[in-house]
Amino acid sequence: xxxLELSDFGPVPAGWxxxxxxxxxxIEGGNTNNDWWDFEHTPGSGxxxxxxxxxxSWHRWFEDLELIRGMGLDAYRFSLEWSRxxxxxxxxxxxxxEHYRQILxxxxxxxxxxxxxxxxxxxxxxMAARGGWANPEVVDRFARYVDIAAQHLGDRIDxxxxxxxxxxxxxxxxxxxxxxxxxxxxxxxxxxxxxHFRAAHEAAREALRRAPGDFPIGLTLxxxxxxxxxxxxxxxDGARVHDLGPDGPRGEMGWLAAGQYLETARDDDxxxxxxxxxxHVGPDGQVIAVPAGGRVTQMGWPFxxxxxxxxxxxxxxxxxxxxxxxxxxxxxxDDAERVEYYSTSLRSLREAMDDGVDVRGFFAxxxxxxxxxxxxxxxxxxxxAVDPVSFARTPKPSAEWFGRLVARSRATxx
Numbered sequence: 001x002x003x004l005e006l007s008d009f010g011p012v013p014a015g016w017x018x019x020x021x022x023x024x025x026x027i028e029g030g031n032t033n034n035d036w037w038d039f040e041h042t043p044g045s046g047x048x049x050x051x052x053x054x055x056x057s058w059h060r061w062f063e064d065l066e067l068i069r070g071m072g073l074d075a076y077r078f079s080l081e082w083s084r085x086x087x088x089x090x091x092x093x094x095x096x097x098e099h100y101r102q103i104l105x106x107x108x109x110x111x112x113x114x115x116x117x118x119x120x121x122x123x124x125x126x127m128a129a130r131g132g133w134a135n136p137e138v139v140d141r142f143a144r145y146v147d148i149a150a151q152h153l154g155d156r157i158d159x160x161x162x163x164x165x166x167x168x169x170x171x172x173x174x175x176x177x178x179x180x181x182x183x184x185x186x187x188x189x190x191x192x193x194x195x196h197f198r199a200a201h202e203a204a205r206e207a208l209r210r211a212p213g214d215f216p217i218g219l220t221l222x223x224x225x226x227x228x229x230x231x232x233x234x235x236x237d238g239a240r241v242h243d244l245g246p247d248g249p250r251g252e253m254g255w256l257a258a259g260q261y262l263e264t265a266r267d268d269d270x271x272x273x274x275x276x277x278x279x280h281v282g283p284d285g286q287v288i289a290v291p292a293g294g295r296v297t298q299m300g301w302p303f304x305x306x307x308x309x310x311x312x313x314x315x316x317x318x319x320x321x322x323x324x325x326x327x328x329x330x331x332x333x334d335d336a337e338r339v340e341y342y343s344t345s346l347r348s349l350r351e352a353m354d355d356g357v358d359v360r361g362f363f364a365x366x367x368x369x370x371x372x373x374x375x376x377x378x379x380x381x382x383x384x385a386v387d388p389v390s391f392a393r394t395p396k397p398s399a400e401w402f403g404r405l406v407a408r409s410r411a412t413x414x
Contacts, residue, residue, distance in 0.1 A: 005401070006343035009409045010350060017113060017361030018406045019075030020068060020383060021327055022057070023120040023164065024084075026370040027064075029053035033083040035128035035180040036121065036373070045182055048376035055368050056391040061103050063393055065110055067367060067384055070395070071403040075113040077326060077363045078103070079120035079164065080153075086145050089126045097152045104156035113158035115326070115363070117220070118146050118204065120164040121179070121373070132181055133169065133193040143203035147210070154211035161272055161326065162204040165222040166197035167257045178374050194256045198264055205268065220272030220326045221261050223315060224279045225307035226250070232282035234291065242314060253285055265319040270360060272326030275311040275345075278304040298331035298379040299372075305330070305341045309348025312357050322358045325349065329365035331372070331379035338383075338398040346405075364402060368393070 012018075025031050030053060040047045057064055068076045084096040107114050119142065123132055127141055146162065169179060170193040177184030201219050208217045227238035228249055241249055244259030265271040279302075280288040290296055295303040312323050330341040342364070353359050369382035377388065383399040386392070 005339055006346055006405065007408065008412065009346055009405055011412045012409050013360065015360060017075040017115070017159070017324070017363070018073050018409070019077055019113075019115065019361065019363040020071070020073060020367035021077035021115075021363040021365050022064070022079070022367050022370065023117070024079045024081040025051060025054070025120065025122045026366075026372070027055040027057040027368055028081060029056045029058055031081055031083065031122065033087055033125050034081070034122040035125060035132065038125065038128070039180040039182060042182070045374075046178055047374045048378070051371040053391075054371050055386045057368075058099075060391060060393075062106060064367060065103070065107055065112065067393060067395065067399075068107075068112055069110045071383070071399055072406050073112070073403070074406075075115055075158070075361070075363070076107055076367075077115035077117065077159075077161075079117035080149060081122065082119060082142075082145055083122060083124035085149055086124060089124075089141070092148055097149065100149075101153055101156065104153060108156060114156070115159040115161065116153070116157045117161040117164050118149065119162065121169055123180070128180065133173070133196050134181075134189045136192075136196060138196050139199045139203055142200045143207050146204040147207035150208050150211035150213075154208070154213035154215070157213055157215050159324075160208050160215050160217045161220050162201045162208070162217070163197060164220045164326075165274060166194075166201070166219065167261060168222045170194045170197060171257055191256065194260065198260055201261075201264060202267075216269035218265060218268040218270040218272055218321075218324070219261060220274055221258060221265075221315070222274050223258055223311040224275060224277055225304070225310040225314075226254075227278060227280050228283065229280060229288060230283050232284070232286075232288065234280055234288055238280060240310060242317070244314070244318060250281075250285060259318070262315060262318040265315075265321055268319075268321055270322045270324050271315050271319045272324050273308075273312055273315045274325075274327035274365070275308045276328070276330070277301040278307040278310070298333070299375065301331075303330070303341070305344035306348040308345040309352045312349060312352050312359060313355070316352075316357045316359075322360045324361040324363075325359065326363050327365035328362065329381050331381050333380050335396045335398050338396070339401050342398070342402065 172179035
């Protein structure tokens with residue numbers, strides 16, 4: 001692995017953010033009032049286990065901030081839990097808002113910038129019971145929540161994302177059946193949810209622009225690097241997908257799953273890109289499986305870290321706004337493999353930047369080993385291990401490596 005290890009990323013532009021990311025439901029614990037908690041406890045949902053206490057970050061958030069500072073990073077990305085802030089429709093919790101404000105205040109005192117996501121996969125039970133993201137009412141309900149939260153917190157936010165990977169929530173919830181509401185093959189539900197996510201982002205963006213504070217606003221998008229094979233196999237050379245319009249090679253699915261959001265991002269301050277692998281698909285859009293013996297991660301995804309460089313190029317070309325890598329990482333128990341993955345993905349990112357792609361930051365996924373949705377706690381994405389009983393945090397060698405890389409990038413820039 002030594003020859004694959006990246007020791008110097010090179011200089012970064014002014015305002016660049018080096019950070020690590022988390023999500024409320026995956027680390028806080030005790031989020032019993034949202035659709036994911038119900039889904040975890042629904043027989044037959046396919047979820048391996050309950051999120052339970054997760055990493056107990058609702059109580060140990062200060063330790064998490066200290067881990068970020070200890071690595072020498074600039075920024076912490078985390079999400080607000082809508083179901084805590086608005087536990088019943090129209091009923092807002094000042095205590096929950098104050099909890100998040102304390103995190104923002106402590107981060108600033110530590111010299112850290114904050115990247116706040118307002119929706120990271122979870123929706124309050126009361127909204128889910130009314131049809132969730134398939135119900136057009138969700139647009140106004142979400143915008144109202146964002147407005148109230150931002151009025152309370154906006155003066156301490158440094159970067160805002162309205163919704164995390166809306167394309168994944170719609171795809172996995174209405175076509176794949178592995179996210180709430182657990183439907184498979186519901187194309188009408190997928191189309192409706194996709195339209196409402198886009199409208200909700202636009203409405204939330206306006207609410208954030210009215211809020212106190214001055215911070216860039218965008219959304220984050222799961223954007224795999226996609227290679228199409230006309231023969232439906234991996235035998236011949238494939239063609240990388242560069243067009244996600246409705247008439248592009250992936251048609252309506254490519255448009256609904258990614259293209260529409262990149263178009264919407266043209267009116268944003270940035271677009272957040274989250275890439276983990278290259279997917280190979282046939283002419284019918286079906287994913288071509290990794291051959292037996294091929295290298296895969298704990299998620300079953302191909303081990304293709306250079307995918308990041310391709311996806312940021314695509315995002316920048318289509319959206320035409322600055323790109324921030326809001327998530328990138330690998331699920332593995334082999335921490336040397338984690339360093340190899342980041343080394344390769346960051347090399348590909350550097351190459352894209354050297355070719356003129358406007359990238360403004362990189363957030364490692366994830367700060368902590370945490371609850372990985374339907375896969376439970378087995379996949380290890382974290383730079384820091386978490387004991388499931390004591391919740392003790394133990395930085396891995398990859399955390400030290402990442403900190404050294406960040407420090408060197410600053411020295412190079414200076």
